Amino acid sequence: DGGITQSPKYLFRKEGQNVTLSCEQNLNHDAMYWYRQDPGQGLRLIYYSQIVNDFQKGDIAEGYSVSREKKESFPLTVTSAQKNPTAFYLCASSVPGLAFNEQFFGPGTRLTVL
Amino acid sequence: DQQVKQNSPSLSVQEGRISILNCDYTNSMFDYFLWYKKYPAEGPTFLISISSIKDKNEDGRFTVFLNKSAKHLSLHIVPSQPGDSAVYFCAASGGSNYQLIWGAGTKLIIKP
Numbered sequence: 001d002g003g004i005t006q007s008p009k010y011l012f013r014k015e016g017q018n019v020t021l022s023c024e025q026n027l028n029h030d031a032m033y034w035y036r037q038d039p040g041q042g043l044r045l046i047y048y049s050q051i052v053n054d055f056q057k058g059d060i061a062e063g064y065s066v067s068r069e070k071k072e073s074f075p076l077t078v079t080s081a082q083k084n085p086t087a088f089y090l091c092a093s094s095v096p097g098l099a100f101n102e103q104f105f106g107p108g109t110r111l112t113v114l
Numbered sequence: 115d116q117q118v119k120q121n122s123p124s125l126s127v128q129e130g131r132i133s134i135l136n137c138d139y140t141n142s143m144f145d146y147f148l149w150y151k152k153y154p155a156e157g158p159t160f161l162i163s164i165s166s167i168k169d170k171n172e173d174g175r176f177t178v179f180l181n182k183s184a185k186h187l188s189l190h191i192v193p194s195q196p197g198d199s200a201v202y203f204c205a206a207s208g209g210s211n212y213q214l215i216w217g218a219g220t221k222l223i224i225k226p
Contacts, residue, residue: 090158
């Protein structure tokens with residue numbers, strides 16, 4: 001079964017700690033994305049990667065970092081510099097180069113910083 | 115600057131009736147529009163899309179209408195069913211940019 005997995009589903013961390021959210025896809029998609037969703041808001045793009053070993057900042061990249069060493073993996077690190085890290089984080093992937101950019105999403109990780 | 119706007123945070127519709135969700139955009143470079151459905155604590159799932167060369171696209175109970183001159187699109191669900199209760203996001207893309215620009219979402223509640 002092809003899809004995107006995110007783990008864990010719920011994550012709790014103390015303030016000041018870095019935390020890494022996992023995202024894996026077996027859809028053979030080149031492009032991957034990280035979004036953040038807050039209550040009453042749309043999805044805001046944190047980082048995206050169109051190809052292995054390359055990634056670009058999205059609209060709200062401050063306090064986050066990513067890596068793309070493998071096509072199927074795009075982990076997101078929420079650093080202590082992120083001022084308000086408690087949110088629902090969504091990872092997505094797509095086939096770039098198509099006019100119709102349908103993105104496929106994972107189930108999300110809810111991060112709570114105590 | 116919100117390029118994609120969904121001005122109704124929520125909408126309540128009787129089961130069996132038509133649900134109409136609206137979306138406005140400001141960027142005339144957008145050439146593809148997508149609707150996603152999202153249940154709580156899950157990722158969004160793709161529902162239906164429309165290209166800017168069309169003004170209507172239909173898929174079963176779901177129809178999307180595009181009015182380019184008004185920069186407005188709408189999603190019609192007929193008939194509405196209890197399982198349609200979810201948050202619906204409108205998203206747009208354009209040019210060579212791979213990004214999707216998202217609206218804030220509309221929570222649809224189907225009443226029995």
